[in-house]
Each structure stands twice: as structure tokens, then as C-alpha cells.
Amino acid sequence: MSTSTDPRTESAPAPGGPQNPSGRPGPVRRAFDAVAGIPFGYQVIAGLILGVILGFIAAQMGPAAPATGDADPVPNWLTVTLDTIGTTFITLLKALVPPLIFLAVVASIANLREVTGAARLAWKTLLWFGITALISVGVGMAVGTVMNLGSNTGLSADAAQAPDKSGTWLDFLTGLVPSNFIGLTASASDDGVKLTFNALQILVISIAVGIATLSIGEKAEPFLAFVRAALEVVQKVLWWVIRLAPIGTIGLIGYAVVDYGWSTIGALGSFVLALYIGLAIVAVVVYPLVLKANGLGVMDFYRGVWPATQLGFVSRSSLGTMPVTKAVTEKNLGVPAHYASFAVPFGSVSKMDGCAAVYPALAAIFVANFFQVPLGVTDYLLIAFVSVLGSAATAGMTGAVVMLTLTLSTLGLPLAGVGLLMAVDPIVDMGRTALNVTGQALVPAVVSKREGILDEAAYRSRENTAVAG
Template sequence: MKKLALHWQIIIGLVLGVVWAILSSKFGWSEFTLNWIAPFGTIFINLLKLIAVPLVLFSIINGVANIGDPSSLGRMGGKTLLAYLITTILAVTVGLTLVNLMVPGKLVDEQSRIDNRISYEIWAASEGLEIKDGINYLQDPAYMQRAKEISDISGKELQDAVVNEKMQTASKAKEAGPLQPLVDIVPQNIFISLGDNGLMLQVIFFALFFGISLLFIPRDKAQPVMDFMDGVMEVFLKMVDLVMRAAPFFVFALLAGVVSQMAGDDINKVTEIFKGLSWYSLAVFLGLMLMIFVVYPLIVKIFIKGISYIGFFKAISPAQTLAFSTSSSAATLPVTMECVEDNLGVDKKITSFVLPIGATVNMDGTCLYQAVAVVFLAQLHMIDLTLGQQLTIVLTATLASIGSAAVPSAGLVMLIIVLQSVGLNPAWIAIILPVDRILDMCRTVVNVTGDATVSSLIAKSEGMLNYPGRNLRKGW
């Protein structure tokens, strides 16, 4: 009997994990699931992160050092950043288009939206902010009594510990000076940076600095270091291979834990939570699916001849399924590199340079979700954002995505900054928290698919793409 392909095993693990979680909620097994099954999912993510961070360090050093010509590095780096910027802007545009066409926030019953609007005006008055559209419900006597009732409720809304924690993190980012992001990229101690996923940009900076320095020393001095880096890379890739053999079980445990945590022992609770957010979730989901199944394949079709639609997805499907289950571009990075190299025929010099940068800088799915979320929350509070304010969302979401850590739910912190950029209440993230984990899984698939697309484009432009189905010539 032919052995089932790994990505099908992972998909089966995904399905069984969700089924188990539903059964555990129905029969009251959630405590058992969270105590005895979910920890294996945590172990899985920890193992991948254990491999991912040093793999980023050594792969970038190895990739930069093997380029040989410093001028090639500058050319390739410029192409990479430009390509990632273009796909990010496309993603935000898709998100804004969908949320304006579907208007999911206006599909909620009117009384709830009026209450939300009054809450917004009370908050804006307390913060000394101008009401966005110039309409003031607080000046209407018909809503005065309701406003007094809501003002008591609003004071309690900020007590959510999760929201407060994320607001504090965003506040620190907002209060920093204009050049603080540049300062934050340069590490004081690389070992501290390696120990914190939030400092991945510092790891990339050090790796680029180290690799570039290798290019400017005599070859006989640099070669032993390069050989060492190459050997370490092989060790980490073997670690990936060993971990992935157990991926179907780990993925089962991960999904069982995530769904059980949301449902508890009452499956109806999940139904109620998702009912109010269904249209918002649908808008985000449609946007993400458009990026995965239309935008990226279209880019590949236009610029790369020979890679079929089915062939593209078949090549990267293991990375996509793993990205969905882990919600982490960084944790998926080792598998993404393997898929792009072995299945799409991208040269190792390209993958070791482009993909680690993409795992940190390219957050197309996160940007799309932020754009939809902000406009949805505005609609939910009866606020009509102008075109200029929505363009501000595009700019802020694009810049914020560069600072997003490639780990689960990091986009929520960045979403607070995006909300503040258009003068909306950052505490509103509490509204979308219940469905964030599921959508986070989907947007991570977009991020990983975008990374694979851009690395293929760069490889094609550099004459380093050798797709198994057809040899390709250099040039776009």
C-alpha cells in the first residue's frame, strides 16, 4: 500500500483535531483535552520555534555569503523588498474593497449599532477627540437616558486583561520617537535577540551584517566560516525532517486544544460567539482566499511561464497546511524553505535570503485582516470612514506589518496602532478576539503563500529557478 503523503496526513490530523474538540465539548471532556492533549500542540510549536530562529540566522548568513558579489546582494535585496511591498499593498486593497462592498458591520441589528455609536461618542469625548463624521447622538434628547446607561457599561469594557495588556504594548510603540523602529532593528546583544521571537528583525540585521562582512574578507579566511554555516544548516534541516514525521499527531493535538479552549464544555457558546461575527469573518476569509487562489497564482502566471496553477499549490501545500495549524510564519519557515527549494526548484541562495526576510517583513494576510477589521469596527459603531482615512489605514497597516512578529496573534497588537491612527477606540479589539485565532490560521497561509510567490519571482529574475517541470530562462 502506497504511503499517504505528509500533507494529507496533516490535513487528516487537522480534521480529527476539530472533531475531537467538538466531541469533548459535547461530552464534557474539555478539561481532559486541555490537560492531556493540548500540551503536545504547544510542544510542537516550541520545537518549530526552537529550529526556526537559529535557522533564520544561519540561512541568511549562508545565503548572503554565497552570493559572492556584493553588488548582487544589493540588487536582490531591492527586488525582494519591492516585491513584498507590492503584494502587501495589493492585500490591503483587496481587504478594503471587500469590506466596503459587503459592509459587514451594517448587517448587525440597528439598536446594537446605535448603542455602539453612543459608546464611541462617550469614549471620544473622554479622550478629547473629534467625532469622525460630525454626527453627535449625545446631543439628541432621545438617546440621553441610553447614553447614561451605556456610560456605566463603557467603564467596565476596559477591564478585560487581555485587551489592557495589548493596549499597553501598543502605547509604548506609539509613544516612541519617529526613528525608534530603526533603533529597534539594531541589537545590543544578539544572544538576547535570539531568545525572543519579537526581536526577529534584530536577528535578520545581525545575519545580514555578518554575511556582508564575510563578502569583504579574503576568501581563504571566509571559507571555513561558510563551511561551518553550511554544516549547521544541514543539522537544522534534519531536525525539521525529524519533527515533521510526527506532525500529523502534533497538529491533531494543536487543533483539539485551540477549539476546546474556545468552546469549553458548552458547544452552543461557540455558536453564539461566531454568529455575531460571521459576516466580518466571511469578509476576511474571502479576502484571504482571493489572495491565495487568485492574486498569487496570477502573479506567478504573468511573470513565470511553466508553473501550472495546480503545480504551484501542489508544491507548497505542505507549508500551507502547517501554516494553518501553527499560525506562525516563523515556525513554518523550515518547511516553506524545503517546499520552495525541492518542489518549485528555487535555488538555495535565493530561499536562504528571501524567505527568512519574508517570514518577518511580508505579512500580507495580517495587513488584509487589519484593513477589514478597522473598517468593520467603524461600521459596527455607525462611523463612515472617508477615503483619506482608509488610505491612512493602508499606509499604517503596511508599516505595522513590518514590525509584526511572525508568531500567533501578533497582528492584534499592531491592529491597536492602526485603530489609533484613524482615531478609533483601540479597546474595540475585544469585539473580534473570539474569532481571531481561526482567522489568524487563515492569514498565516496567505503570508506563507506570498513568501513562496516572491521567492519564485526573485529566483526567476536572477536565473536561479529550475522548476522540475520546465527549465526557465533569466529575466522577467
Template structure:
């Protein structure tokens, strides 16, 4: 391995991730289990648990996540305003949105179909003994009508404060169109927003340079608390979901990309590595938006007028990874409760989960809410969700990586269709977005 690749952001994140996992597992090994302590209880409570896990690493990881989320609203708003006011024909917004939403729904339907098929063939719920005291209650999901009405903000500043991405997107689109129609005043404002966009992207690069340390803290905290027994009891379910997630990311997306654009899917997957790792470590599509936008525009060559629209929309409504979990989980829970689902039931699961990906957009705990809707639709007990919660945290990280890969794939396809894709940048082997920041010489060029 040469020095350049060893120092790349991707490699540094991998090192931070592996180091965090190993340290977390070491902490878990020395934490008290059933009163059998490897080292004195006082030392464990104060130093290992109190100072390191709940203190130093928890603080470091949460500061990293919070810093990423801090950038999401201003980045999306400024980028989308810049992209919208730069469009020569604002009617293209409808074309861009229509293509993006259609592709997001298509990939979600494909994802849950593959998941259901895998669940039927592998049968992860066969022989599982259901606990008698399983309980789970999911929040009620809003209707599609309520979501559409809620997309339009009565107070845009309240939408900014609450991070309501659909409302931020709508307001940014309207604001960008107004800027484009405002003549000389609009041109002056557009230049200001271009400058703001450049500054915010610099902030993104700063955080990306600090990512290995944030990922290290997040992995240490997570793997010090994972329950190995939960994975042992649900191993077949866990690896079924994991296998379908990897299949969808590494086979379905590349095939769709190749068929619709003719671009090299291997190049796409390689350039998605860093962003996928961001998504895995944060388990949040919204928190990964800065990295996703940076990758789609700087590495994949998509115009900002496209990426600034499709990426935030995808982070909000694209639920491929969640759909895969729902498909396998539905079959798993049906098998545990010895309920035979018909072909009609399976078709209903596909339709419900696909439409629910938009109908529950932006709702906290959206994955479990959607699963509760699906289970209720086919007459399965919602309490069965309690069976899979123990292993859902790690799967959530993987499906977030799948979701952002899907967001980027759709962005490339829409960019190609709209003539806003620089194929030279896409095919380039130079990682121009992997900027290194010298914090000792900030003004050096």
C-alpha cells in the same frame, strides 16, 4: 486514491487535522456548560480536561511547535551563510533585497485595498450592537527608525537566544560575505556550513514526518476551546475576512506569479499545500520557516542563495494576511461605531498598514498592534478591537497560511529574476521533498 497519495505527507496532515478537529469538538460537547453536564463533573475535570486537553494533547502540540521554533534560528543562519558565500557577486544582495521588499510591500498594499473594498460592499458591521464594556489596550509600536537601528545586533548571540530574525539575517549576511572574502580559510568554513545545512535539513524532514501527530494535538486542543457563540455573533465579519484571504491566496498570488514569471500558478498552489497546512496549524510564520525553505528549494526549485534570504525576511515583514484583517476590521469597527470614513481616510489606512508591516516587524502581537495604529490614524476607537478578538484565533491560522504562500510566491519571482530558479524542478510532478523516515533503519540508504 492510490497507496502513494494516501501515504503522502499532505494527506497524513489532512487526516491528522480532521481527526483533531472532530475529537476537539467531541470534547467540547461533553465539557460542562452552565452547570448542565452530560457526564459526571469529576470525570470531566480529571480525565477530559485535565488529562487529555490540558495534559496529553497540550503537551504534544506545544512540543511540536517548540521543536519547529528550535530549528528556525540555526536553519536561517546556516542557510543564509551558505547562500551568501556562494554568491559570485555579493552586490546581488542589494538587488535581491530590493526586489523582495518591493514585492512584499506591493502585495500588502493590494491585500488591504481588496479588504477595504470587500468591507464596504458587504458591510459586516451593519446592525451589530456594540458592547458598552469593550476594552482593549495595545502595546506601543516602535518607529521605523527604531526598527532599522534594531536590525543590527550589538550581541549576535543575544539575537540568536531571543530569536530576533532581523538581527540574525543581518549578522548571517555579514558573516557570509566575510566567508566569501576569506580565501582558503573561507572555502573550508563554507564546506563545513554546507554539511551543517544538509544535517539541519534532515532535522526538518524528521519533524515533517512527525507533523501529522503534532497537528492532531494542536487541532484537538484548539477546537475543544473555541467559543461557537462568538462566531455566531460575528459570522458576517468572519466570513468576509475568510473570503478575502482565500481570494488573495488563490487569485492575487497566482495572477502576479503568472504576470511576472510566466510559470504555471496551479503547479505553485499544489506544491504549497503541505507548507500552507503547517502554517495553518502552527499560526506562526516563523515556526513554518523550515517547511517554507524546504518547499521553495526542493519543490519549487529556487536556489538556496535566494530562498535563505527572502523566506526569513518574508516571515518577518510580509503581512498580507494581517493587512486583510486590518482592512475589513477597520471598516467593520467604523460601521459599528457609525463613523463615516472618507476616501482620504481609506488611503491613509492603506499607506499606514503597508508601512507598518515593516515598522512593527518582529514585535509580539504584531497584528493587533498594527490594527491599533491604523484605527488611531483615522480616529476610530482602539477599544473596538475587543469586538473581534473572539474569532481572531481561527482567522490568525488562515492568514498565516496566506502569509507563507506570499513569502514563497515572492521567493519564486525573485529567484526567476535573478536566474536562480530551476524550472525543471518547479514543473516536475515528482514530490521529491516528501521524504519518509524509517526510524528503525536510520543508516539504510
């Protein structure tokens, strides 16, 4: 019996370089193939574990010997390496955020022209954003009240420190007005000129341009074609950065272990525990109830959204995770592409059940109890109000300091309490962001189901493994 061979695979050289004379791939190629064959999720988990191990080793090594004439200890080489790796990964993500916000929001609004009943879909999306945010903040307040957070922490008030920057409603409102078209600001420092961007201003500019593009119609098609092509390019580059997540995780987790230490984490352990309890209640109780109430399978949803959830946990950036969130929402959850192209990018900058609902509620209760400031019914209503309407203040970036200071200042609580919670912020931020991106996929699935446009066969498929590529 004869067998046929494929010449494309019989003599093609290995893409990793020349092979050994024996015809077998070299050790570098074999190592690459071994890593490439591991599912991305397992790579991330391995990065988490290795990061904790290396962080523990770096902490045990202690500081390096100070330089001559320098009384302050300096970090050891392993600590510096972990910090550099983690910082570089986050810097790469942040570098792509401004064009990603602009292109994604403009394209998502312009895509509404292709959606039947676009106004109704947009309204229902915002409504479900608000409903789930309100329930989430209620969970946060309940957990914080039951656990009496902030009492008997063992921490001294001297550890409290006000942040350099704080968010107020006036800052939030004035921040909506763009200082320039691209939302960038420059500041001089000893290291030269430093460029920063205001994600909220970029969002406002993007919405205005998107609406203008939508209203102009056919004349804007060349511009819209450019925006869509540019968005594809930026998302491709972003995916290359995301592929570095397992390595970035090693640095981020490892440095967090060294920098914050087990003692500080232990002293604030009740807050960390309470936050993850609140996040878990929303994820395994509230979201499943919402899914069941709308006739959607719970396990089908979580199997489909898992690639985005785990990447959000590692990257700590809703915007950085947005391409993956959009991919799983369309391919795994069966949401029509034209609707997902609007709902997911918009949710990435305004749907924050972790950062803007559960977290500020728990943090406000913690700070109030720590400084022995009683909270009344009005205060709890204000927490809910800020959480539902102030989500855009976080603008999809890593961290939630702006949202926290906005909540504390609204309640008249000491902003010095922020300094206490920042010690464990990287640890809690991972869980917050994971819940954020999960909710950003949940709402489009629910709205699509209610509108009868969901591909239920794709939603129920057990082959839900799509990620952005």
C-alpha cells in the same frame, strides 16, 4: 528460471523491533508502517478532522467537578489533554525560532556573494514583496467595505478589551535596537525567571552580521561554514518537530473548538468569513494573475507550493514552515538554490500578505464600524502604508496582534477592539499563515522567471512533491 534475491531485504530485522516467530512484523510495526505510508498532507488533514471531533466531544463533556473549596469550574481531562498537546507543539516550534532566524538570515545574506547581480535580485525581491502586499491590502479594504464589517454584529461593547501589549511606531522603532547580542530578555515571575526573545531584534542583529560576513570575504569563510552547518542541524531538528504537526493539529484545533465555542465564533462569523474571502481572492485571483503576467503556469505553482501552504495552515508560523518553503521553492518551483537561500528566509520574516495586509485592513474596518468611527480616504491610505512598511513587525511568528495594534494606533482607533477579534484569532491565523508562505514562494519564482534563472522544466514537472527531510 532462476530469481535473485537481495540479502539486504531478505533477512534484515524490522527497524521497529523484533518480529513474530512467523516472520511477519508485529502489530506495532504494522501500525507504524501503515501511518508512515500515508502522505504527510493526508496526515495533517486527518489531524484537522480528528481535532474538530475531539473538540466537540470535549465541549459536550463540560467542565470537570471543581476541587474542594474551589468555586471555579476546571477543564475536563480531554480539554486539558488537547491544550497540552497543542501548546507543546507550538512551544517546540518557538524554541527553534531564535537560532533559525539568526542562522538563516546570516547565511542568506552571505549567499548573495554567489549570485550574479545580487543587488538587482535583492531590490526586485523587495519590490515584488511591496507590490503584492499593496494589492493584498487593497483586497482586504475592498472586502471589508463591501461587507460593512463590524456593523450589527450582535456583540456588546463590554466584550471589547484592550490587549496587555500594543504596538506603536515608537515601539517598533525602539524595538529595532537590540538590548543584547542574542535578542533575549529575562523577566522574574512567581514561577521563576522567564526568557523571551525579540524576533525583530534578532533579525537586525542577523542582518548586521550577514553584511559584515559578506564584506570581510575569505577571512569569514570558517565562520560562514559553521553557520551553514549549524543551519542544517537546526533545520533537521525543526523537521523532526514538523513531523509532529498532525498530532499538534489535533490539540490546536480541538482546544480552539472548546475554548472559543461555537457561539463566539458564530457572533464573529462575518469577520471570519470576510477574512477567508479576502485570503481566497488573493490566492486564487491576485496570485494567478501575477503568475500569468510573468508567463508562469498557475496549477504548476500551486502543485509545487502545496506542501508549504498546508504546513503553514497547521503550524501558524512562517518561520516554522521556512525549511519546507525553501525546499519546495528550489525543488518544485525551479528557483536557483543560491537565490532561494536569500529570498525565502528573508520573506519568512518580512513577507506577510495574510497577517500584515489582508488581516489588518479588515480588522481596522471592523473595529471602526463597531465603535462607529468613520474612516476617510486618508485613513485608508494609512492602512495601506502601515501594511506595506510594517510587515517586519510580525517577525514571522504565530499571531498578528502587534501588526493589528500598530494599525489601530496609527489610525487612532480604540485598541479595545483587539479583544473582540482575539476570540477567533487561532481560526483566522491558520488561513493568514497559509497565504503568507504561499506568497513567500511566489515572489522568488516570479523574480527568477523575470531574470531568466528559473529552471522551467522543474517548475512544470508534475512530480512536484518535495518537502524538507
